[in-house]
Amino acid sequence: MPETAFTMWNELLAHFQTLEQRPLERMAILVGGLLFFWIVEGAIPLFPLKYKKTKLRHAGVNFVFTVIHLIIHTFLAIVIIKLSDWCAETQFGIVYWTNASILLTVIIGVLALDFSSWLVHLVMHKVPLLWRFHLIHHSDTNVDVTTGLRHHPGDSLLRGIFFLLLIFISGAPMYSVMIYQTLVVLATAFTHANISLPVKLDQVLSWVLISPNMHKVHHHWKQPYTDSNYGAVFSIWDRLLGTFSSLDIKQVKYGLDRYYPAEKDEEVLTLLTKPFKKPEA
Template identity: 75%
Template structure:
């Protein structure tokens, strides 16, 4: 069984059509589910499809960037294996241990880069594009500015270097994160007890929706991608009843332009004095209205 898992994921990066099918299949699946059991009755500016087109524009760019980074990921993972460098080799981990170390290390990279973008004003300029979506649904999951996508790639490479994760461990994590990203952003209503129990181990839909609340300190919480362990251990876990959640931003970006693709692309490069908020981008500070 374990040998079959390793064999399948060891070569998955060589099958881009299959990987794309996982991504598209997840999006379609949760698109259907959120239509059947929506958390909120979202009132889109035009239609759900037009909203999706904006987010798909960012998704395409995100996929192009990470496809290019895949070359570096393979090279680095192979170098770690040949040099015996990284936690999995230093600890002489077996296959199960290697998968666990690799998956947890890469999930920590997702938490760490996310936390960093909320703490560092310049990096927040890029990440706020994700938070500017006023209608969070399954298509929001890969709504990342190219600068955001590049930074995620850098942190991903860093934790491969530290962990020594082989390609099968990398591909297992990437498969997990594609599915959970669609799941946690989807506009779906789970029974509260089920969502709560899931959140003890995984990032649940309600847990991640708290992160998309328009005001701090809730925006600066629940940074995890797959597992909730990092937020619970590092003190960034917060709860908020879904009925109190409002999407978007209370500053930094005009909520009326959350579907203006060109404005969203240009926004990180706008000079400080051109922004309406004179406090500019300091995600760790509260605005006067909070």
């Protein structure tokens, strides 16, 4: 590697290594991604969404869950840093056991954490108690860029636990962790945004990444489509592990076919308390 490129690579890794310590920069990435795709979905919408009141009202409801998610993550970040540092100090995890190069360490860490996103998503769909929390995400009948962080606090906490588990197994250092978190924030905004891409382009993207149409199938109101396409950034897990499915995007209808009344998908208090009530059959 040329000296200049080597220096830039090290500077990039150093930047991500300490990114967790710069909350304003991380917030700028999140907000920037949301605003960018908010503008794009306004220019090339996939569906003419019919909000209960207005798009801003819908965004406000989802923003409440976004704030709660960020508060939970702030506390989890302390544990994430300590666990990643412990792995480095004790040389524990796949990246240390294999004596991986820096590039391979990034790849292993990113793939391991993306697998954690796929795995926790699958588990939440398969375990009835956990599904009660996750269905709040699926109850949104107007999927747009703000839906991406519409997660019940219980859902967010479980995602954090699986995230920690895969850091522990992989030994992912903080630069690898923060590269993945940056990717997943942008990918979440992209895949939930109400944007219309050429079908062929979307299909090509879906061979490597979770594309918007691929994820919209996951938000279809009927099973088995709801129980498919669990990936967050990369589509490899769905394709390798048999959870990939496709559907003509024109046939997709958002929401749930049971468990939750569509007319209440913007009632924050109802959404927060719903998981503690037994779902209707």
